[in-house]
Amino acid sequence: MDTGRERRSWGxxxxxxxxxxxxxxxFVVEAACHSARAGRLRTPHxxxxxxxxxxxxxxxxxKAVAPRTLAEVGARVVLANTYHLFFRPGTKIVAAxxxxxxxxxxxxxxxxxxxxxxxxxxxxxxKVDDEGVEFTSVYDGSRHVFTPELVMGIQxxxxxxxxxxxxxxxxxxxxxxxxxxxxxxxxxxxxxxxAAQTRSDQLLVGIVQGGVDADLRRRxxxxxxxxxxxxxxxxxxxxxxxxxxMLRVVEQMDGLLxxxxxxxxxxxxDPLGILDVVERGVDLFDCVLPTRLARTGTAFxxxxxxxxxxxxxxxxxxxxxxxxxGHCCRHTRAYLRHLVNQKEILALVLLSEHxxxxxxxxxxxxxxxxxxxxxxxxxxxxxxxxAQLDER
Amino acid sequence: MDTGRERRSWGxxxxxxxxxxxxxxxFVVEAACHSARAGRLRTPHxxxxxxxxxxxxxxxxxKAVAPRTLAEVGARVVLANTYHLFFRPGTKIVAAxxxxxxxxxxxxxxxxxxxxxxxxxxxxxxKVDDEGVEFTSVYDGSRHVFTPELVMGIQxxxxxxxxxxxxxxxxxxxxxxxxxxxxxxxxxxxxxxxAAQTRSDQLLVGIVQGGVDADLRRRxxxxxxxxxxxxxxxxxxxxxxxxxxMLRVVEQMDGLLxxxxxxxxxxxxDPLGILDVVERGVDLFDCVLPTRLARTGTAFxxxxxxxxxxxxxxxxxxxxxxxxxGHCCRHTRAYLRHLVNQKEILALVLLSEHxxxxxxxxxxxxxxxxxxxxxxxxxxxxxxxxAQLDER
Numbered sequence: 001m002d003t004g005r006e007r008r009s010w011g012x013x014x015x016x017x018x019x020x021x022x023x024x025x026x027f028v029v030e031a032a033c034h035s036a037r038a039g040r041l042r043t044p045h046x047x048x049x050x051x052x053x054x055x056x057x058x059x060x061x062x063k064a065v066a067p068r069t070l071a072e073v074g075a076r077v078v079l080a081n082t083y084h085l086f087f088r089p090g091t092k093i094v095a096a097x098x099x100x101x102x103x104x105x106x107x108x109x110x111x112x113x114x115x116x117x118x119x120x121x122x123x124x125x126x127k128v129d130d131e132g133v134e135f136t137s138v139y140d141g142s143r144h145v146f147t148p149e150l151v152m153g154i155q156x157x158x159x160x161x162x163x164x165x166x167x168x169x170x171x172x173x174x175x176x177x178x179x180x181x182x183x184x185x186x187x188x189x190x191x192x193x194x195a196a197q198t199r200s201d202q203l204l205v206g207i208v209q210g211g212v213d214a215d216l217r218r219r220x221x222x223x224x225x226x227x228x229x230x231x232x233x234x235x236x237x238x239x240x241x242x243x244x245x246m247l248r249v250v251e252q253m254d255g256l257l258x259x260x261x262x263x264x265x266x267x268x269x270d271p272l273g274i275l276d277v278v279e280r281g282v283d284l285f286d287c288v289l290p291t292r293l294a295r296t297g298t299a300f301x302x303x304x305x306x307x308x309x310x311x312x313x314x315x316x317x318x319x320x321x322x323x324x325x326g327h328c329c330r331h332t333r334a335y336l337r338h339l340v341n342q343k344e345i346l347a348l349v350l351l352s353e354h355x356x357x358x359x360x361x362x363x364x365x366x367x368x369x370x371x372x373x374x375x376x377x378x379x380x381x382x383x384x385x386x387a388q389l390d391e392r
Numbered sequence: 393m394d395t396g397r398e399r400r401s402w403g404x405x406x407x408x409x410x411x412x413x414x415x416x417x418x419f420v421v422e423a424a425c426h427s428a429r430a431g432r433l434r435t436p437h438x439x440x441x442x443x444x445x446x447x448x449x450x451x452x453x454x455k456a457v458a459p460r461t462l463a464e465v466g467a468r469v470v471l472a473n474t475y476h477l478f479f480r481p482g483t484k485i486v487a488a489x490x491x492x493x494x495x496x497x498x499x500x501x502x503x504x505x506x507x508x509x510x511x512x513x514x515x516x517x518x519k520v521d522d523e524g525v526e527f528t529s530v531y532d533g534s535r536h537v538f539t540p541e542l543v544m545g546i547q548x549x550x551x552x553x554x555x556x557x558x559x560x561x562x563x564x565x566x567x568x569x570x571x572x573x574x575x576x577x578x579x580x581x582x583x584x585x586x587a588a589q590t591r592s593d594q595l596l597v598g599i600v601q602g603g604v605d606a607d608l609r610r611r612x613x614x615x616x617x618x619x620x621x622x623x624x625x626x627x628x629x630x631x632x633x634x635x636x637x638m639l640r641v642v643e644q645m646d647g648l649l650x651x652x653x654x655x656x657x658x659x660x661x662d663p664l665g666i667l668d669v670v671e672r673g674v675d676l677f678d679c680v681l682p683t684r685l686a687r688t689g690t691a692f693x694x695x696x697x698x699x700x701x702x703x704x705x706x707x708x709x710x711x712x713x714x715x716x717x718g719h720c721c722r723h724t725r726a727y728l729r730h731l732v733n734q735k736e737i738l739a740l741v742l743l744s745e746h747x748x749x750x751x752x753x754x755x756x757x758x759x760x761x762x763x764x765x766x767x768x769x770x771x772x773x774x775x776x777x778x779a780q781l782d783e784r
Contacts, residue, residue: 059730059731059734059736060727060730061731061736061738062738063736063737063738064737064738064741065738066719066738066741066742068719088730088733088734089706089726089729089730089733093706093707093726093730096707096709096726097709097724097726097727103724103726103727104727105722105723105727314481314485315485315488317488317489327458327460330497331497332489332495334481334485334488334489334495335452335489335495335496335497337481338451338452338480338481338485339451339453341480341481342451342480344451344453344455345455345456345737345740345741346453346454346455346456346457346458348737349456349458349737349741350458
């Protein structure tokens with residue numbers, strides 16, 4: 001790490017950055033520490049200070065976490081899944097509520113994905129061509145076609161603040177040719193999505209694909225940049241590639257993507273991974289990991305992950321994480337272990353909100369470290385401490 | 393209903409009633425409307441205005457409801473199960489926390505049952521004699537003996553504010569002779585429990601048994617009254633007897649139990665049943681029903697129970713219960729139905745807190761009606777409205 005590099009100042013470019021997005025949206029990089037950025041996204045439903053972890057509310061609910069609890073743990077933006085909502089409960093009923101905010105009872109910012117990732121990861125068989133992708137619903141086995149136009153229409157009906165282009169997410173394991181074809185198609189679909197957008201109160205994000213191939217990533221970024229998206233996502237990572245490859249791509253993106261737009265890394269939720277991508281200029285990220293781990297009895301702590309099924313916690317009177325200010329950490333590990341052990345729903349409830357609170361606090365602290373120009377030192381300290389007990 | 397009867401005034405007997413319990417406890421009947429009473433119980437962990445529904449926290453958690461949510465829905469006292477806590481996590485670890493309040497993170501009043509009901513209802517085989525009852529643990533099949541002394545020791549270690557005598561709860565279906573033997577044993581054990589009590593900061597409740605036999609009930613009450621308990625519970629009901637029989641026993645108890653002690657009906661949680669026992673002088677009651685129903689997708693509303701699995705709610709944009717002030721009722725029935733349908737944990741969370749809120753509001757409104765001397769009219773209105781949609 002070249003810690004001798006000069007700290008970038010973004011004070012002067014704030015206005016220019018703000019101009020890059022059309023009202024009611026804006027994004028300003030308020031401070032930077034090397035590549036790491038402290039930004040602020042404004043949406044019709046509120047502000048999002050970045051770096052920011054986005055809890056995943058797949059079916060219009062963050063699993064086991066009530067909307068008011070989301071606010072309590074400090075969530076600023078929530079992701080919901082177009083694919084799942086399209087099938088259950090269906091777009092129509094969400095639209096009848098006036099959109100997702102009212103439907104799920106969350107009046108902060110919402111982002112919907114395009115459903116692309118689910119189509120390509122959940123369906124056993126699918127047929128993709130330039131028009132769209134035909135696939136089988138996981139709900140009832142019926143056949144459906146997602147086109148860029150349809151996906152934009154669904155997302156406009158769902159009414160999130162931030163919406164995503166339909167992309168083809170090629171698995172890390174396929175050959176270069178198929179990744180190249182996916183990049184080509186993702187670029188074409190991005191144009192179609194851009195043209196299909198009719199709502200001015202939704203910010204449309206372009207998704208860079210290209211696997212771990214630097215040349216394809218460059219090609220994908222160039223095609224999207226030509227469409228001048230107000231923000232860019234880094235897709236097709238965290239899907240089985242090596243960690244080093246992933247970070248290399250993120251670094252490359254940091255060099256290619258415009259500094260005045262926010263960057264969204266799709267699908268990262270482990271604390272150390274978050275530190276790595278924030279260090280490389282990522283502003284926004286999401287993952288089911290914190291709530292999914294909670295449902296297995298696993299909790300993030302400043303000293304690493306703890307698995308509360310472990311019998312060694314049976315008589316442990318310490319709080320789950322002495323550093324944490326959340327409600328869960330007012331309880332002892334012995335009590336939480338008892339709940340996990342007895343399969344009590346409250347275990348899932350408390351650990352889900354705790355793991356979210358942990359990541360949200362991590363991001364808030366990261367932001368302060370960036371503003372103070374000491375991100376690398378701070379992150380090194382977090383990494384060292386996290387390794388102490390980690391039970392992965 | 394003899395609505396012409398004079399409304400009883402309890403203003404003058406408040407001081408005398410207060411003197412019946414030793415500090416730090418007191419119980420005052422502040423108003424009465426025929427047999428229905430508006431009281432106030434004081435405990436080391438706070439006051440309990442009565443009539444009061446007590447949520448059940450079997451294993452030191454009200455299922456799916458966090459302690460702060462319990463406070464939010466207005467719970468004033470919570471019940472925990474001696475039987476379950478004795479086995480999991482064990483008395484020792486609860487005691488190491490300084491007791492249940494700290495262990496479960498609830499600093500309001502707590503009542504523990506004696507475990508008697510579980511011993512007699514859960515165990516497939518058991519052997520009871522005057523010393524105690526031998527039974528098989530549902531957790532691991534091991535054999536155990538609960539004696540009155542042991543049960544008092546467990547409850548003293550758990551540290552609840554209100555504790556219960558070990559009783560023998562004879563099923564409604566057995567013959568008079570077995571019920572008579574259970575009454576005899578319950579009386580004997582009550583004396584042993586009274587003598588075994590060492591903590592002065594726990595209020596010990598005697599339990600009247602006797603099935604639906606008026607003579608045995610009288611005998612049971614007389615034996616307990618001779619021991620001068622600070623409060624009395626009506627046990628052995630809601631176990632399969634006919635509703636008319638149940639209410640007859642409660643009426644009989646109203647005539648036999650001292651008016652200056654609170655009366656606890658063990659195990660009633662359906663709204664109309666609560667109205668019936670409150671009308672007959674009961675102050676406190678508990679049941680798993682509201683949280684258990686919630687886990688099946690069923691909600692109490694002012695117009696009766698609704699089963700949210702029902703497809704007719706799929707497009708219902710109304711709140712669950714327009715009269716309710718709880719968080720759950722900020723959501724539409726369509727959203728809640730979607731959560732239930734998709735087996736989302738949030739459905740259990742929201743419906744559990746809603747059903748508790750419903751019963752707690754019902755009791756608070758009942759209390760106001762008693763104070764205002766219009767309990768019967770009010771209850772008749774609630775009953776009529778509740779019958780409108782009820783989906784039992």
